[in-house]
Amino acid sequence: MSLSPSSTAGEIIAHLRSLGSEDNLAGMARFGIVTDAAIGLSNVELHKITRLVKTDHRRALALWQTGIREARILAAFTADPKVLTLDEARLWAEDCNSWEVVDTVADLFIAARFERELIPEFAADEREFVRRIAFAMIATAAVHLKKEPDAALLGWLPLIEQHSGDERNFVKKAVNWALRQIGKRNAACHGPALALAKRLAESSNRAARWTGKDAVRELSNDKILARLGLA
Helix, strand or coil, X not given: CXXXXXXXXXXXXXXXXXXXXXXXHHXXXXXXXXXXXXXCCCHHHHXXXXXXXXXXXXXXXXXXXXXXXXXXXXXXHHCCCCCCCHHHHHHHHHHCCCHHHHHHHHHHHHHCCCHHHHHHHHHHCCCHHHHHHHHHHHHHHHHHCCCCCHHHHHCCHHHHHHCCCXXXXXXXXXXXXXXXXXXXXXXXXXXXXXXXXXXXXXXXXXXXXXXXXXXXXXXXXXXXXXXXXXX
């Protein structure tokens, strides 16, 4: 079946199923990816399909509703960030049950420029994957919002510190990711991020201490320092 921008959600799902792989499913499970509703396609394959079907927001909403892992990733790839609403973003966040889907929708939410509304809202949410979205959005913003003032990114450091004690694996790793990405953004962001990392490294809380030590290690790396002009 050949896909095009006019392909329907049903046609795309049928195409996905024709490409499914049990071997891929086993590999995904080893990386902590939830495979209960997965077909078994790699993200490389999903990017190829995205290039064929292009952006279609209404179809993206239909793909998301299927609950299928690959369809949801395609939904995030092909939704229109200019059309996406905050309510749609919130509904998608509630459905997230896997770290890779979280990280994919975080990219979309940043492209939609929902960071000011959703980062604090999602960080305050006690659900593990919703909270992860907040910090995945910070990490994404630090890399992709190149025109955003550094002060806006540094403004998220208190939120990182506040939630650094969350012991849950998928939150802890996202908090760490956000801190490291801010620190690697440029020389102006490096100092404040490293200072926070050093403070967390001395914490009595195990999760905060791990985040701090790991971030200190990366932000003190000679290659990172040289890239930022700090060596």
